[in-house]
Amino acid sequence: MKYIVLLGDGMADYPIPSLGNRTPLQYASTPNMDKLAEVSQLGMVTTVPAGFSPGSDVANLSVIGYDPKTYYTGRSPLEAISMGIDLLPGDISFRCNLVTLSDEENYQDKRMLDYCAGEISSEEAAELIKTINETLAPEGINFYPGISYRHLMVWHNGTGEQHCTPPHDIADKTIGNYLPQGNGSEELLNMMLNSNKLIEEHPINLLRKERGKNPANSIWLWGQGTKPKMPAFKDVYGVEGAMISAVDLTKGIAQAVGLQVVDVHGATGNIHTNFTGKAKAALKILSEGSDFVYLHIEAPDEAGHQGDLETKIQAIEAIDRLVLGEIISGMKELDDYKLVVLPDHPTPISLRTHTAEPVPFMLFNSAAIKNGPRIFHEKSALAANFHIDQGPDLMKLFLR
Structure with missing residues (x-):
């Protein structure tokens, strides 16, 4: 079994009047997400524990399966790990x-x-x-x-x-x-x-x-x-794998838990990133023997912070067409696989910053297909009436 996490950073949002009170995820053309949703488990997950600021640091730690209440020591130390800066005691x-x-x-x-x-x-x-x-x-x-x-x-x-x-x-x-x-x-x-x-x-x-x-x-x-201490991903979840991302934060999380960090030429962390290159890198990693890949796309979050609705919709559509479409096509040549698609947190256009509300997810298992007339967005995931209260429990469910 192969496992893929496709995370669209900040992809969730609030209904927007100019979109007919739809969210960008509802409004965007996402045929691959919607087709996959028909045969997936949909639900909502709380990625930011009570009392924590809704940063990408806390939320991605949660999604990758590490409880921020236990392991979070700050954002910058995770970035320092990625940059090769060895923090000493007291730093x-x-x-x-x-x-x-x-x-x-x-x-x-x-x-x-x-x-x-x-x-x-x-x-x-x-x-x-x-x-x-x-x-x-x-x-x-x-x-x-x-x-x-x-x-x-x-x-x-x-x-x-x-x-x-x-x-x-x-x-x-x-x-x-x-x-x-x-x-x-x-x-x-x-x-x-x-x-x-x-x-x-x-x-x-x-x-x-x-x-x-x-x-x-x-x-x-x-x-x-300060410098965090976290157990290896393989020791906790029993699989080895890799992180594909353009930002030091998620690369640092990966290095802290012993995941391979894969750099992709042209990966920028914004709308001009190499979407297709990231997807192909994920498929290559899996075909070469790794069992798990965490594919992080920053572009929707950057657009949210800029208050740029058009670019956020464009980023969601690019994730659907250039990343998810490539993965679905490529995984047909591999063994059975599981795929989970989600944001880490909302980055509402109206606020231009992160919020802590639960986010939608869909979990596809090629070996246990669930049929239903679903599409993927915040409202449909909420209607599925399946809520994971502790973010790390999603990874436990995914790798079970």
């Missing part, structure tokens, strides 16, 4: 976004215009992070470049007691009420403020502004935590 890792803030004189009065600085290129971002690390980082603090706007700061023997807000939660809002608070927050705030002064007129940002692109004119620190 606190922070996510460091490059963001675009408005041009008010006082830092506290600025607004969060763009949490991803126009999806700045990794090459441009690396230069900015290098400048920040060499100029601003005090003793005991290091900055590390990542992909696009996503970077890391490590505070050796630091404190992670601050309350920090994800920048994608405060789109177009004045940042003053969302700056770091708590023990150690003054150090973080000083670096954020000074980064704005340092890189606002950096040659890279001057050129970006000339070209009509958003400048990456500040860092934003959040998602802090």
Whole structure:
């Protein structure tokens, strides 16, 4: 038996008036999902435990079968694992976004215009992070470049007691009420403020502004935590497998639990990602002997954060046509298989951030087909009247 998790990050949503009070998942053309739903178990699953923020870190940990209440130590440490940064005891890792803030004189009065600085290129971002690390980082603090706007700061023997807000939660809002608070927050705030002064007129940002692109004119620190300890996926679930993703977060989760990380050329984490290449990579992994693959697609979530309804629908349709269609076709040549399709959390267009409501899933088993006139979206999954209250229980059911 082969096992495939196809996760469309942030794919779930709320009904939207302009779509006839349908969600993007209801409105999108998804013939492969709907055909599969006719012979699958549909239901809803709670991926975010009570008391946790509905981040992709918590939700993907849940979906991959690890209880966040036991294993979650913060988002950034998972990304650090993916980036090859070995956190030592006492190290606190922070996510460091490059963001675009408005041009008010006082830092506290600025607004969060763009949490991803126009999806700045990794090459441009690396230069900015290098400048920040060499100029601003005090003793005991290091900055590390990542992909696009996503970077890391490590505070050796630091404190992670601050309350920090994800920048994608405060789109177009004045940042003053969302700056770091708590023990150690003054150090973080000083670096954020000074980064704005340092890189606002950096040659890279001057050129970006000339070209009509958003400048990456500040860092934003959040998602802090310490290095996690998790048992190997094979030891818990009895199978070996791989993760296919374009983002460090899910790659870090995979490495933390001993799954192989497979990089796909052209995988970007947005609508321009190599959808077909990811699907073909999953089929290749399974054909070469692996039993399990977790295929993560970030594009719907990015569109949700941008409030871009058209692109979110486009991303869902691409997942259906270019990923699921390819997998269904390719799996005909392999043994019996199970496939589960779901988002990790909703990213409603109206809110432009994550929410913690249960999400729809469909579970297909080629060896035990269930017939029924279903299609796949939030409403049909809810109507199936099958609810998994603890996210990790879905993986247990899937691999049973």
